[in-house]
Amino acid sequence: MRPTDRTRPPVGPSRPAARPPDPHVPPRARGRGAVRAARSAAALARACHPLPTVAVTVLVTALAASAGRSAPDCVPVAAAVLTGQLSVGWCNDAVDARRDLRAGRTDKPVASGAVTARTVWIAAWTALALCVPLSLACGALAGAAHLVFVAAGWAYDLGAKSTVWSWLPYAAGFGALPAFVALGLPGRPWPAWWATGAAALLGVGAHLADALPDIGADLRAGVRGLPQRIGPRGVRLLVPLPPAVATALLVPAPPGAAGVLARTAVAVVVAAALGGAVAAGTRTGRSRPRGPFTAVVAVAAVDVALLLGRGASIG
Numbered sequence: 001m002r003p004t005d006r007t008r009p010p011v012g013p014s015r016p017a018a019r020p021p022d023p024h025v026p027p028r029a030r031g032r033g034a035v036r037a038a039r040s041a042a043a044l045a046r047a048c049h050p051l052p053t054v055a056v057t058v059l060v061t062a063l064a065a066s067a068g069r070s071a072p073d074c075v076p077v078a079a080a081v082l083t084g085q086l087s088v089g090w091c092n093d094a095v096d097a098r099r100d101l102r103a104g105r106t107d108k109p110v111a112s113g114a115v116t117a118r119t120v121w122i123a124a125w126t127a128l129a130l131c132v133p134l135s136l137a138c139g140a141l142a143g144a145a146h147l148v149f150v151a152a153g154w155a156y157d158l159g160a161k162s163t164v165w166s167w168l169p170y171a172a173g174f175g176a177l178p179a180f181v182a183l184g185l186p187g188r189p190w191p192a193w194w195a196t197g198a199a200a201l202l203g204v205g206a207h208l209a210d211a212l213p214d215i216g217a218d219l220r221a222g223v224r225g226l227p228q229r230i231g232p233r234g235v236r237l238l239v240p241l242p243p244a245v246a247t248a249l250l251v252p253a254p255p256g257a258a259g260v261l262a263r264t265a266v267a268v269v270v271a272a273a274l275g276g277a278v279a280a281g282t283r284t285g286r287s288r289p290r291g292p293f294t295a296v297v298a299v300a301a302v303d304v305a306l307l308l309g310r311g312a313s314i315g
Contacts, residue, residue: 043114044123049089057081059304064181066308077184080134080146083127088153090124095157099221128154142184149173149180166211166225167204174203182314195307195314198246202303205242208235243299250306 061078069077093100093110097120100111109115131150135143152173160169177199178191211218211227212235218228227235 040115040119043109044090044119047090047093047109047115047120048086048123049092053082053085053089056085060177060181062308063177063314064184067181067314068185069181073184076134076137077181080131080138080143083131083134084146084150084153087124087127087131088150088157090120090127091154092157094120094124099223103217103221138180139184139188141188142180142182145176145179145183148176152176161225162223164224164226164229166227167207170203170207171200174206175200178314191314194249198249198303198307201242201246201249202300205239205246205300208239208242212236212239240299243303246303247299247306250303 057078060081061074064074064077065071093108094117096108097110097117100108103111105111110117110120128150132143132147135146135150137143138146150173152169156166156169156173160166175196178195182189182191182195208227211225212232215228215232215235218225230238
């Protein structure tokens with residue numbers, strides 16, 4: 001008897017049946033894995049020091065635009081600076097992982113267990129590997145200048161932060177940024193001396209201001225950079241001086257020097273900021289680190305505005 005259509009065997013190769021979900025991995029467990037991955041990514045983002053990373057990236061990109069780079073030319077600049085800053089931030093947290101753990105720094109992602117030091121190290125080296133070709137895409141000389149900036153950040157993280165020369169990577173690194181911008185312009189002009197000097201001074205000021213709130217914790221952890229050796233009181237007195245000197249370089253910088261009204265406004269801001277910082281630094285009793293820090297931010301903001309306003313004359 002002939003088989004009916006219902007009983008006729010299939011002709012040709014049969015399709016493999018869809019693989020059923022692994023009964024040993026319940027959906028809830030798979031969901032928890034996705035949540036853990038998202039939390040690790042968020043912790044990795046916090047470990048890169050996001051505020052300084054974004055601030056430096058925006059500042060350098062804006063400086064490149066004000067110097068005359070077109071929008072498409074600013075894209076590799078932003079990408080190079082972003083990857084460089086990510087690598088420095090992740091390197092910092094990876095190097096400090098054991099120290100932060102001993103100090104109970106639960107605000108640090110690695111010390112709190114939100115992400116492993118190995119993961120942060122992998123992220124740091126990956127970002128650095130991306131930073132090199134992105135920097136060189138801005139021009140060989142310009143890229144080399146930016147890699148000096150990144151190398152200075154790594155040198156600080158890997159040991160300079162605990163020496164009396166802790167300020168030097170900041171000075172050398174930030175001082176290289178005008179060269180990074182200028183050497184990428186047509187003709188590859190060398191940066192103006194006043195731009196290099198002002199950027200280096202802003203870097204030193206940033207180092208002092210950044211270290212000031214954590215001097216006590218750093219000393220307990222064995223970090224003895226320049227701010228820790230000077231002490232909180234000395235740093236509060238010293239911290240406004242580098243950005244103030246940077247202002248003195250930028251205000252009369254040719255061409256396109258500021259007008260009389262602008263110079264007067266700058267002088268008033270700087271004088272008020274310095275006065276507040278000195279007053280805060282000489283007060284007795286409870287320390288007030290926010291006073292000089294606010295003063296430095298005010299002076300640095302003026303300096304950044306002046307530097308951006310003179311972008312076209314950097315080279």
